[in-house]
Structures are given as C-alpha cells and as structure tokens.
Amino acid sequence: MKRLLILPLILMVSGLCEAKLSVGDPAPFRLGKNAKGGEEVILQDYSGKITVVHFWATWCDYCFKSLPAMEYMQEQLGLANLQVVSIAVKDDPKTVNKITAELKEMSMVSATDKTGKVMEAFGDDYMPNVWIIGRDGKIAAQTQVKNDEDLKKAIKLVEAALRAK
Template sequence: MKLDIKGLAILALVAGVLAFFLLMPNQGLKSIPANLSVATVDGETVSLDSLKGKPYLLTFWATSCSGCVKEIPALQALHQQHHKDGLRVIGVAMSYDEIPAIQAMRAQKGMEYTIAYDQTGALAQQFDVRVTPTSFLIDLNGKIAMHRLGEWDHAELEQKIVELLKG
C-alpha cells in the first residue's frame, strides 16, 4: 500500500481550516448588554447599569482554577489602590463552584472586593466565558476597554485603569 502524501497534505489542510473556524474565538461583546445584574455572596444585587460613569473590572473565576487563585492578590491590590477613585472590582464565581468554597477562599485570601456568584451560569453565558479566568475591564460608558482570557499583564491593566480613572 503506497502512502499518498499529497492526499494527506490536503486532508490535513482541510482539517486545519475546519478546526480554525470551529475553535476560533468569536469577536465577543463590544459593550455590556442592558439590564444585567450580579448577585453577590453577601445577598446583594449589583446592577451593571448602575456602574456606568466609573470603570469596573469583571473577572470570572473559580476556586479550582490555579490561575484565578494566583491572580487574587493582584486583584485585591487593585481594589485597595483604586476603589477610593471609583474603580469597582467584581469577581464572579462560576456556577460549578459552591458558596462554602467561595466564602472559604474569600476569607483565606482576604478578598475585600465584591464577590458574586453566577449560580445558574447565565452571566457567564451572556459574556461567552469558556475558561477561567476571563476578565473584562469596562470603561465609564459601559464599553469593554480590555478583555482577557487567562491572567492579566498587571502592569498593562494598571496603566489602562489609571487612564480610565482620569477620564
């Protein structure tokens, strides 16, 4: 049986093109849809519409995600440094997490920023979150200023937050 190199090359090319289009990330949101809210682990509801006029960082995370846990101290530092200037940091725990684990992580890591729980997964679906951490830096007008899958380059994030806070 003779190996058809040309046929294999064409098959590989077709498979690669298909994989690219099937796995390619979509263009994502350009701005936050109206009337979205998040439920916090403290029993409050935060309307994202109410946050317009100030920047905020919305980070989808999980207690089982090592990158998410690694990023907590940097998020806490951003909160401490900029919350008095109007920045709001909101960590949204994924639906597969459980409240006791979220609260334990919050206490262990000293998370002072807002912690929400996407119990049904609807918010993650609305934002097309497929991996954690996934974060959105939202500007004063409710538009997405930065979007990141995975961990942030914290110097770049800090610079953008300072720009947004200046107006």
C-alpha cells in the first residue's frame, strides 16, 4: 500500500520542479539585484531592447573569459538597442564588484543572484550561459558557453536578434 502512495507523490513533486525555458517563452520578470546599488534589476526596464542575460560565478574559470565578451557586446553592439545584464550566481556583491571593476568603465549591468532563484527561473544551471530576450520580453535564444566557439556563437545569436524585426 505504501508503494502505491509513493509513485503519485514522486510525480507530484517532480511537477513542481522548474523546467528549462524555451524559445518563445516569456522571460522571468526579476533579474537579481544590482551589484553596486542593491536595487532590483527588472526586465521591463529594458523593454524595446534586446536583453542579454549572462549567468556566471566568481568560482567559474571560463566565466572570467566570458565577462569581457559580454562587455564587448554591450559597447560594440550598442546601448540604444541592447542591454547586457551579467548576473553572478550565489556570489557576494562585494566580490562581484571587485572583479567587474577590472573591466574599466563598464556599460553592462552587473547583478547578483545570491540565492540562485533567478537562474532557477530560467531552468538552466550551467555556467556561464547566455539567454537572449527579444524586444517582446520572450526568449529568443539560449546557449551554454563552454569555450571560445560557444562565445562566438552567443555573439552571433545576439547580432541576429538585433537584426530581427
């Protein structure tokens, strides 16, 4: 009898887990806290722009290589049509600020997700990874960044999103 009750319980609990978002799904509303000021970073603040959400962590070696690429995207592809939000997951804002200070005058938004709930809302736990959100607030593309080729792919995806109507 106990075994018969366990299966429905397992199925019920598994349904509560976050599923990975797909292209066309609405993106999460909250994108963490600004690492410098502590205010909430809200997706709607960038409506009408392509928003690039980049998840990283201070303990992740390749994440450090992806940070300058995210800043490059922000600077080279334009502030008028694009906003990069780089979110450090489960990291202290002071540590994040110390690391991002090395990027000189940073134009991308540096945010923190101290609990990991923002990343959970996207449904992917690999770092670094990049989510591209269209002007309509829906997921346009997503890619994990494991090497330089993946980083180039992420930049091409952003460029394609910027060209799309």
